Amino acid sequence: MSDNLPADPAPPPRPAPDSAPASDTRAAVRGGLPRRLLRNPLGAASAGVLLLLVVAVLLAPLIAPQAPDASALGAAFEGPSAAHPLGMDSAGRDILSRLLYGGRNTLGGALIALGVALALGVPTGLYAGYRAGWFDSAANWAVNLVMALPAMVVLLASRAILGPNVWVLMIVLGVLAAPSFFRLVRGIVANVRKELYVDAAKVSGLSDARIVGRHILIVVRGPVIIQVALVAGIAIGLQAGLEFLGVGSGSSATWGAMLNEAFQNIQRAPLLMLWPGLALGITNGALVLLAGALRDALEERGGPPAGGRSPRRARPAPVLEAPAEAGPRSPLLSVRGLTVVYDRPDGPPKQVVHGVDLDVAPGEIVGLVGESGSGKSQTAFSVLGILPEGGRIGSGSVTVNGRETVGLPEREHRTLRGGTIAYVPQEPMSNLDPAFTIGSQLIEPMRHVLGITRKEARTRALDLLRLVEIPSPERTMRLYPHEISGGMAQRVLIAGAMSCDPELLIADEPTTALDVVVQAEVLELLRRLQRDRGLGVLLVTHNLGVVADLCDRVAVMSAGRIVETGTAEQVVHAPRDPYTRSLLEAVLDDAPPREPWQPREARSTTV
Numbered sequence: 001m002s003d004n005l006p007a008d009p010a011p012p013p014r015p016a017p018d019s020a021p022a023s024d025t026r027a028a029v030r031g032g033l034p035r036r037l038l039r040n041p042l043g044a045a046s047a048g049v050l051l052l053l054v055v056a057v058l059l060a061p062l063i064a065p066q067a068p069d070a071s072a073l074g075a076a077f078e079g080p081s082a083a084h085p086l087g088m089d090s091a092g093r094d095i096l097s098r099l100l101y102g103g104r105n106t107l108g109g110a111l112i113a114l115g116v117a118l119a120l121g122v123p124t125g126l127y128a129g130y131r132a133g134w135f136d137s138a139a140n141w142a143v144n145l146v147m148a149l150p151a152m153v154v155l156l157a158s159r160a161i162l163g164p165n166v167w168v169l170m171i172v173l174g175v176l177a178a179p180s181f182f183r184l185v186r187g188i189v190a191n192v193r194k195e196l197y198v199d200a201a202k203v204s205g206l207s208d209a210r211i212v213g214r215h216i217l218i219v220v221r222g223p224v225i226i227q228v229a230l231v232a233g234i235a236i237g238l239q240a241g242l243e244f245l246g247v248g249s250g251s252s253a254t255w256g257a258m259l260n261e262a263f264q265n266i267q268r269a270p271l272l273m274l275w276p277g278l279a280l281g282i283t284n285g286a287l288v289l290l291a292g293a294l295r296d297a298l299e300e301r302g303g304p305p306a307g308g309r310s311p312r313r314a315r316p317a318p319v320l321e322a323p324a325e326a327g328p329r330s331p332l333l334s335v336r337g338l339t340v341v342y343d344r345p346d347g348p349p350k351q352v353v354h355g356v357d358l359d360v361a362p363g364e365i366v367g368l369v370g371e372s373g374s375g376k377s378q379t380a381f382s383v384l385g386i387l388p389e390g391g392r393i394g395s396g397s398v399t400v401n402g403r404e405t406v407g408l409p410e411r412e413h414r415t416l417r418g419g420t421i422a423y424v425p426q427e428p429m430s431n432l433d434p435a436f437t438i439g440s441q442l443i444e445p446m447r448h449v450l451g452i453t454r455k456e457a458r459t460r461a462l463d464l465l466r467l468v469e470i471p472s473p474e475r476t477m478r479l480y481p482h483e484i485s486g487g488m489a490q491r492v493l494i495a496g497a498m499s500c501d502p503e504l505l506i507a508d509e510p511t512t513a514l515d516v517v518v519q520a521e522v523l524e525l526l527r528r529l530q531r532d533r534g535l536g537v538l539l540v541t542h543n544l545g546v547v548a549d550l551c552d553r554v555a556v557m558s559a560g561r562i563v564e565t566g567t568a569e570q571v572v573h574a575p576r577d578p579y580t581r582s583l584l585e586a587v588l589d590d591a592p593p594r595e596p597w598q599p600r601e602a603r604s605t606t607v
């Protein structure tokens, strides 16, 4: 198949960070898909031609001068006339009628091949790319096998075994074309799956189906549309080729069968080749041009799928208010004896977290601090239930509000993530999907997780943007991620994290990617949210300055173990563990300032 089917088209381009001014971008994205398609002259022309062709072949019984097989041998090879505008063929049949009826078989056959290829290739590609694992390996193996088969030989063999039925041959062609869709979709999904905004969507409590529907399909649809046009063209070409070689169905009129008949009489009536040849050329050309124009129109705007369904179960949206004063503090998060292991194909499992104990009480900010690779993120991911592929909790317990979360089914963990626990990631920009506006990225998860209407979610999103002190929230809702600053992006993510009124916020190095001034503003925002709303916060950081500034208590991690816990005051000013002391010594703030630079000669004279 590899030599017959098209190579995977390149994934669609992502919006460039500073591609166009905001106003231009917004102007460009106005209008629905049909309008954007028709604004492109090539799109309008190719869509028009294809529409005309489809309408003509559908209306064949009404507009064709006669039945496709009605023949008058005396009129063989007659030229065009008023009754027969394209003339008659070698058997005295009306060429226009055969073209119209033949189009039904040719286009219908391509449609069947496409349907089979899409139905087999796209869902399996999505699943294999998103889930990876054994299914991916097995599917790749099967696909490589099918792609190694020469399409024409398989079609000829199928005809010999299954009989001269063009529809059956088109189903076989669909099976042969499915790997091209599989490989295309799988490759894109495997890349997009690693994007941080997909992780962020998981953490916000969206189900896999919703994530695929919202963040993955939008990236896949452009290339799939191009592939559809290419495969449709190939299906039409292959079918015509089989008929031309005389190994098609033989009995019914098709464009390929017309070519075959015209070729046998090429010396006598060369014009007979023209009509089916033109029909094939125009259809394939229009398909390719339409695919390109459609892709361009789709990439102009990456809005959410139109016409969202009303949510099935409505959960009252939490009110954005400060909680009532709690009684004595019982731990909101309690981690006991947590170990995290990674299975390795070529050796024993690797343990990266060794028996961690950790508590966060309501309204408390606990810093989890340690050098790079000490296991902070693995601990946080264990609480969130989003350990990377290959990682698992080896032993121990993680309770949230007294409820054990280790071993919880994914569905329940997701509910917990979307509600009680929220997550603020390290790199704000990478955690926002460049294809959607800020408003859409706040509204959609709320609609699905809280089960509220779009209007309610929009009002709530505006409230959240005000809560995180974003100026002009209405305007910000309409902007794309590349149109806002890193600090604003982090505020948007914090707003998203607060949208379900969580009790526990896990912030993983929330200020690392920001400049110092913005860092201070974001930290102040976290402090205010914690104070006003009684949030428990687990702050993952390697920055002891942030710890001293923000945290009530601190747990210091080294090589996967907690080596010291205490109040921020005690850990920063009177560390007990040598590792904590070395971490503090590595902070340059208290180091004496270096002497002003002097030229070598000056130094030698002063010494």
Ligand SMILES: Nc1ncnc2c1ncn2[C@@H]1O[C@H](COP(=O)(O)OP(=O)(O)OP(=O)(O)O)[C@@H](O)[C@H]1O
Binding pocket: 342, 352, 370, 371, 372, 373, 374, 375, 376, 377, 378, 379, 388, 389, 390, 391, 542
């Ligand atoms: N996917 C993985 N497979 C195997 N080991 C991993 C994987 N991810 C992380 N580790 C290991 O787990 C250990 C802890 O990593 P972790 O990401 O928790 O460190 P960290 O303290 O959060 O560091 P940083 O501040 O750089 O993010 C490291 O030794 C790392 O090599």
